[in-house]
Amino acid sequence: MIAKTQKEIHLVNRPEGMPSNDDFKFVETEVPAPNEDEVLLRTLYLSVDPYMRGRMRDVKSYIAPFELNKVITGGVLAEVVDSNSTLFKQGDIVNGNLNWAEYNVANEKKLQKVDPTIAPITTRLGVLGLTGLTAYFGLLDIGKPQVGETVVVSGAAGAVGSIVGQIAKIKGAKAVGIAGSDQKVDYLIKELGFDAAVNYKKESFQEDLKKALPDGVDVYFDNVGGDVSDAVIQQLNNQARISLCGSISSYNTEGEDVGPRMQWKFIKTSSMMKGFTLGDYAADFQTGALELGKWLQEGKLKYQETIVEGFENTPDAFFGLFKGTNMGKQLVKVADPEFVKL
């Protein structure tokens, strides 16, 4: 049954520091009808991602900022509930960059079909989606881990980090994770097969990190920046490679993020650091997705999801990313499908 009205989430303030409920507003609107080549979609799952914090600033970046008093957009899994498209029928599951809303109307060209028989559909927002591809290209194209080398990943229990460490292992390297709780450290070592993991919130972090890196660092996949990265950079081996994926420690920092300059360390070790955004690899997405899918089917890649229930809890799920409450991919479950059984 299709509702007549629905809610969507608007950005009403540009957050200063840590975002809060005051920055978001739930707005009730009519459920629109699809035009030609369009479908009406009911949201099943939303993806909340750290990069979205950047879009809340009014600053030019690799993607445009969110507009104030307009709906926020992000990764969404939805069910087709009404269709004026020949490509999609009622009950199809689709994935796209859509409104944070209970319903979306979207042109068929903006959507990818999701086959629910291959893997749980939520993997399309995680290990088989942009998250997995980010780990895949950032590690393999920039980090280029070799057999026997040491790969360090920060934000290791997060959606991207947990996949990075496992790909490092698949490639024959040692994986060392940095995460924010002892529970996460245990998970990385016992569940995901990391060779070592360190809790950066402990006072003994600097020593713990050194102990976890008897052979130094050949590749560092950086999700966090800040003090944690300063400490890893001190341990770089000759010809080390740093893949810069994110800098979550600074996303809620107002003013300048200051730390030790590191040029000299890079000169002494002939090391390299490169930033990337996933768009750099758009031409190769299919290759990456196929290999990730194969590893998943072979049981070489595990993933975890933290699922918050209820559309109204979307902001809380987003805030949790910066508090480190998630393990693996953070999702919001909005509804069960009506026209298809998963």
Add this chain to the structure above:
Amino acid sequence: MIAKTQKEIHLVNRPEGMPSNDDFKFVETEVPAPNEDEVLLRTLYLSVDPYMRGRMRDVKSYIAPFELNKVITGGVLAEVVDSNSTLFKQGDIVNGNLNWAEYNVANEKKLQKVDPTIAPITTRLGVLGLTGLTAYFGLLDIGKPQVGETVVVSGAAGAVGSIVGQIAKIKGAKAVGIAGSDQKVDYLIKELGFDAAVNYKKESFQEDLKKALPDGVDVYFDNVGGDVSDAVIQQLNNQARISLCGSISSYNTEGEDVGPRMQWKFIKTSSMMKGFTLGDYAADFQTGALELGKWLQEGKLKYQETIVEGFENTPDAFFGLFKGTNMGKQLVKVADPEFVKL
């Protein structure tokens, strides 16, 4: 006429901050006699180089630190005055990493012969020596300038920087220099053909730099680090490349060198930064030297030397590197050759 005694320069203190005369001692010793396969050399020119400051610290790096109360070693051009080697005869000019001393005894294997008919012999300590090779590999292997791109170089009027800008021009890129005086800025534009140059000591440096970079920065060859590099990094284009050669602004800094963290800028622009030392390219020296020699002969590469006269002024010449008193390659002239006319 070979002297009986000679002077050599010992490091007697590890400098704190800016080095001073107190850190060096001139020690008189007997002129030694060469054994089998050895030659006796009279120093004609000494090279003083910024990297030597690093060797004055007691810190593990890519080359071992100088030992206290022992003679300092560096790039030297010398004349063979006595020979027990079949490879070298009296009057030959040679180049090697030798003592900062008026005379050296050296094994023939440690020396390269210098042909004084190809180019002035001092070019072997500069544009046709390690200096030129540093510019060549750091720019071409890491920076990879393309036709029409903008290459920025700091320390642009120095020995390495002045060659970097000219190679950028040879490759069809625009060259923008950063230097420490208006005289140097003029020299870069009028003598070396840089497209623009900026004096970082002016209060208007930040604006001047932006004006000099209407198309942003595609390649940055960094000799200095510090505030100057912070400013350049703000102007990086997408997929920019930074070649880290030196960090002279911090060489005399005690304690931590702190500045804005730049990971986020690298992520937003998918930019890359890589440090190097010349040893990384040892296998390709001949290729580089041949191409540099060709450009020099074709008149495409100009060079300047700042020559201090007198062995006793070697420390002053070294201090000058950090005060920016040199234009191009800083050398010390110790003696004229006796057995050959140049």
